[in-house]
Amino acid sequence: xxxxxxxxxxxxxxxxxxxxxxxxxxxxxxxxxxxxxxWPYRIAFTxxxxxxxxxxxxxxxxPWGDTTRAQFHHIGxxxxxxxxxxxxxxxxGFPEVFSGCPHGRPFAYHxxxxxxxxxxxxxxxxxxxxxETWNPGGPMMPVIDEExxx
Numbered sequence: 001x002x003x004x005x006x007x008x009x010x011x012x013x014x015x016x017x018x019x020x021x022x023x024x025x026x027x028x029x030x031x032x033x034x035x036x037x038x039w040p041y042r043i044a045f046t047x048x049x050x051x052x053x054x055x056x057x058x059x060x061x062x063p064w065g066d067t068t069r070a071q072f073h074h075i076g077x078x079x080x081x082x083x084x085x086x087x088x089x090x091x092x093g094f095p096e097v098f099s100g101c102p103h104g105r106p107f108a109y110h111x112x113x114x115x116x117x118x119x120x121x122x123x124x125x126x127x128x129x130x131x132e133t134w135n136p137g138g139p140m141m142p143v144i145d146e147e148x149x150x
Contacts, residue, residue, distance in 0.1 A: 002142045005045070005052040005076040007120070009064040013042050013057035016070065026053065029134055036103050039063060045134040050141050052134065063098040063109065074109055074118035077144055082106045082123035084146035094119060 010016040017028050027047040034041050039062030046053045054076070060067050079085035086096050086108045094110040097118065101108065106123035122130075124143045131138050 002050070003075050003077050004050040004141045005054045007054040007056060007073045007076065008070060009056050009058065009067045009073045010070045011057065011068055013044060013055055016055050017044060020053065020055075032133075036063065036100055036105060049135065050138075063100075072115075072117045074120040075115070076120040076122060078124045078127055078141055079121040079144045079146055080124055081146040082108060082121055085121040085144060086110070088146065088149065089119065089121070
């Protein structure tokens with residue numbers, strides 16, 4: 001199954017965007033301000049992809065943990081069913097550490113110590129909205145089919 005993005009939490013979104021552009025010539029969409037629960041954030045995705053690079057700048061203590069230093073946060077996959085996918089990962093020893101579902105956002109972060117970060121599952125119902133915002137005209141991306149995943 002193909003992941004669709006990697007995410008880094010960063011203390012300075014503009015600097016991170018500039019640095020990644022300098023070393024790899026990636027292009028960026030303009031950052032977007034958002035909020036989930038009590039946590040405001042700024043987010044940007046590369047214009048090229050998939051896979052995309054996602055950068056999140058947020059205050060410490062929210063879903064992105066210690067954001068006072070730059071770090072790998074997660075690798076993201078689309079899932080056909082966020083509830084089934086979250087249960088599957090938890091049953092395999094990857095505990096859910098944050099769910100956006102109670103906030104009306106169908107995604108979940110699961111801790112994966114072996115990679116020093118998280119796996120993010122995002123319900124595929126969000127894919128059209130993602131494409132509209134971050135990759136207009138882009139093709140649909142692969143989705144983990146929870147019914148056929150052992």
